[in-house]
Amino acid sequence: xxxxxxxxxxxxxxxxxxxxxxxxxxxxxxxxxxxxxxxxxxxxxxxxxxxxxxxxxxxxxxxxxxxxxxxxxxxxxxxxxxxxxxxxxxxxxxxxxxxxxxxxxxxxxxxxxxxxxxxxxxxxxxxxxxxxxxxxxxxxxxxxxxxxxxxxxxxxxxxxxxxxxxxxxxxxxxxxxxxxxxxxxxxxxxxxxxxxxxxxxxxxxxxxxxxxxxxxxxxxxxxxxxxxxxxxxxxxxxxxxxxxxxxxxxxxxxxxxxxxxxxxxxxxxxxxxxxxxxxxxxxxxxxxxxxxxxxxxxxxxxxxxxxxxxxxxxxxxxxxxxxxx
Numbered sequence: 318x319x320x321x322x323x324x325x326x327x328x329x330x331x332x333x334x335x336x337x338x339x340x341x342x343x344x345x346x347x348x349x350x351x352x353x354x355x356x357x358x359x360x361x362x363x364x365x366x367x368x369x370x371x372x373x374x375x376x377x378x379x380x381x382x383x384x385x386x387x388x389x390x391x392x393x394x395x396x397x398x399x400x401x402x403x404x405x406x407x408x409x410x411x412x413x414x415x416x417x418x419x420x421x422x423x424x425x426x427x428x429x430x431x432x433x434x435x436x437x438x439x440x441x442x443x444x445x446x447x448x449x450x451x452x453x454x455x456x457x458x459x460x461x462x463x464x465x466x467x468x469x470x471x472x473x474x475x476x477x478x479x480x481x482x483x484x485x486x487x488x489x490x491x492x493x494x495x496x497x498x499x500x501x502x503x504x505x506x507x508x509x510x511x512x513x514x515x516x517x518x519x520x521x522x523x524x525x526x527x528x529x530x531x532x533x534x535x536x537x538x539x540x541x542x543x544x545x546x547x548x549x550x551x552x553x554x555x556x557x558x559x560x561x562x563x564x565x566x567x568x569x570x571x572x573x574x575x576x577x578x579x580x581x582x583x584x585x586x587x588x589x590x591x592x593x594x595x596x597x598x599x600x601x602x603x604x605x606x607x608x609x610x611x612x613x614x615x616x617x618x619x620x621x622x623x624x625x626x627x628x629x630x631x632x633x634x635x636x637x638x639x640x641x642x
Contacts, residue, residue: 318390319351319352319353319354319387320352320353320354320388320389320488320489320521321350321351321352321375321386321387321388321489321521321523322350322351322352322385322386322387323348323349323350323351323375323384323385323386323387324349324384324385324386324387325347325348325349325383325384325385326345326347326348326349326350326371326374326375326381326383326384326385326386327343327345327346327347327348327381327382327383327384328343328344328345328367328370328371328374328379328381328382329341329342329343329344329382330342330344330593332594340594342592342593342594343545343593343596344367344370344545344593345367345370345371345374345381345545346367346544346545346546347384347546348367348371348384348542348545348546348547349547349620350540350547350550352489352521352523353521354488354519354521355515355519355520355521356521356522356537356538357515357521357522357523357524357535357536357537357538358522358523358524358536358537358538358539358540359524359525359526359532359533359535359536359538359539359540359553360372360523360524360525360526360539360540360542361525361526361527361528361529361532361539361540361541361542361568362527362541362542362543362568363527363543363589363590364527364590365590365593366542366543366544366545366590367542367544367545367546368493368525368526368527368542369493369494369525370545371542372410372491372493372523372525374386375393375491375523376405376408376410376491377393377394377401378410380394381394388404388407388408388489389404389407389488391404406436406485406487407485407487407488407489408487408488408489408490408491409481409482409483409484409485409487409489409490409491410482410490410491410492410493411475411478411479411482411490411491411492411493411495412478412493412494412495413493413494413495413497413498414498415466415471415474415475415477415478415498416466416467416471416474418478419466419474419477419478419481420466421465421466421467422465423465424462424463424464424465425448425452425461425462425463425464425465425469425477426445426448426462426463428466428477428481429448429451429452429477429480429481429484430444430445430447430448430484431481432481432484432485433447433448433484433485436485437485445462447484448462448484449462451480451481451483451484452477452480454480454483454514454517454518455476455477455479455480455483455510455514456476456510457473457476457477457480461473461477470503471498471499471500471503472499472500472503472506472507475495475496475498475499475503475507476507476510478495479495479507479510479511479514483514483518486518487520488520488521489520489521489522489523490520490521490522490523491522491523491525492511492522492523492524492525493525494525494526494527495507495511495524496508496526496528496531497526497527497528497531504531508531508534508535511535512534512535522535524536529557529568529569529572530572532553533553533557536553537552537553538550538551538552538553539551539552539553539556541556541562541564541565541568543564543590543601543602544590544591544593544596544601544602545593545596546601546629547620547627547629548562548564548565548602548628548629548630549561549562549564549565549626549627549628549629550620550626550627550628551625551626551627551628552625552626555624555625555626556626557569559624561623561624561626561628561630561633562602562628562629562630563602563606563607563608563630564586564602564605564606565628567586567605568586570586571586586605587605588604588605591604597614598614598615599612599613599614599615599616599617599618600613600614600616600617600618600629600630600631601617608632610631610632612631613631616631618630618631621633
């Protein structure tokens with residue numbers, strides 16, 4: 318049984334279009350996803366594709382419109398607040414910017430100690446010892462206990478955020494662009510830390526990013542999102558070797574390839590993500606796809622299996638590069 322299973326998840330936001338009228342923006346559009354214990358799932362796509370909304374729905378930080386989020390056999394969307402609070406011991410999130418996610422009023426000892434005070438009976442010296450243990454796990458020390466976020470470098474602040482997420486030894490940690498606000502050299506250090514912690518504590522990660530290089534470093538499987546939908550999902554190594562969806566091809570083409578033996582794709586990603594208030598008919602990607610056909614404009618493709626992967630495209634078997642507009 319998967320640790321986490323998402324079934325037909327939908328999130329709509331009301332948007333006012335006049336004094337007495339409104340429309341609905343569908344930020345998450347019937348998403349299905351499975352996450353097995355011990356693996357890292359990467360979720361990638363451009364800004365505005367629904368990645369962050371998806372993970373906030375999974376944790377019920379915002380309430381989904383419909384669907385199911387099954388964690389260890391229980392549908393989180395059907396739990397009352399006391400039951401959900403108990404489940405949250407096993408889930409945590411690390412946000413993009415540690416200076417915004419960590420309270421500037423609290424010292425590091427209180428930032429990491431807060432979830433321990435809320436969910437455990439640890440107090441006094443035992444609580445401080447556990448806080449120090451978490452700090453040491455992320456490469457910091459007791460010297461940081463009385464510091465506040467503003468006194469830390471970006472990398473140190475993000476390590477504190479990770480230590481806070483790790484405090485209760487959760488089974489699932491959601492990483493929402495955890496390195497994008499850091500310098501490149503610090504990004505590598507934090508990524509290596511996440512790899513170490515996953516092995517040491519048997520963690521499961523759901524890693525959100527727009528940077529394919531970062532996701533490739535960690536992910537076992539990758540879900541590619543576009544305009545609220547998953548358009549491709551499969552093993553990371555296979556996806557990087559040969560993408561099946563035009564959007565994935567374009568994302569890969571925009572990433573420099575250090576391996577000279579791998580032929581770079583010539584697919585160019587042009588234009589921007591359409592408005593959620595007026596998504597294109599048929600395949601949402603067709604206005605930006607170099608191989609779009611009449612069928613793409615009229616009919617929405619379903620996810621189908623191709624070479625062990627799921628992809629949402631009408632023309633996978635026919636080999637996209639052979640098609641003409």
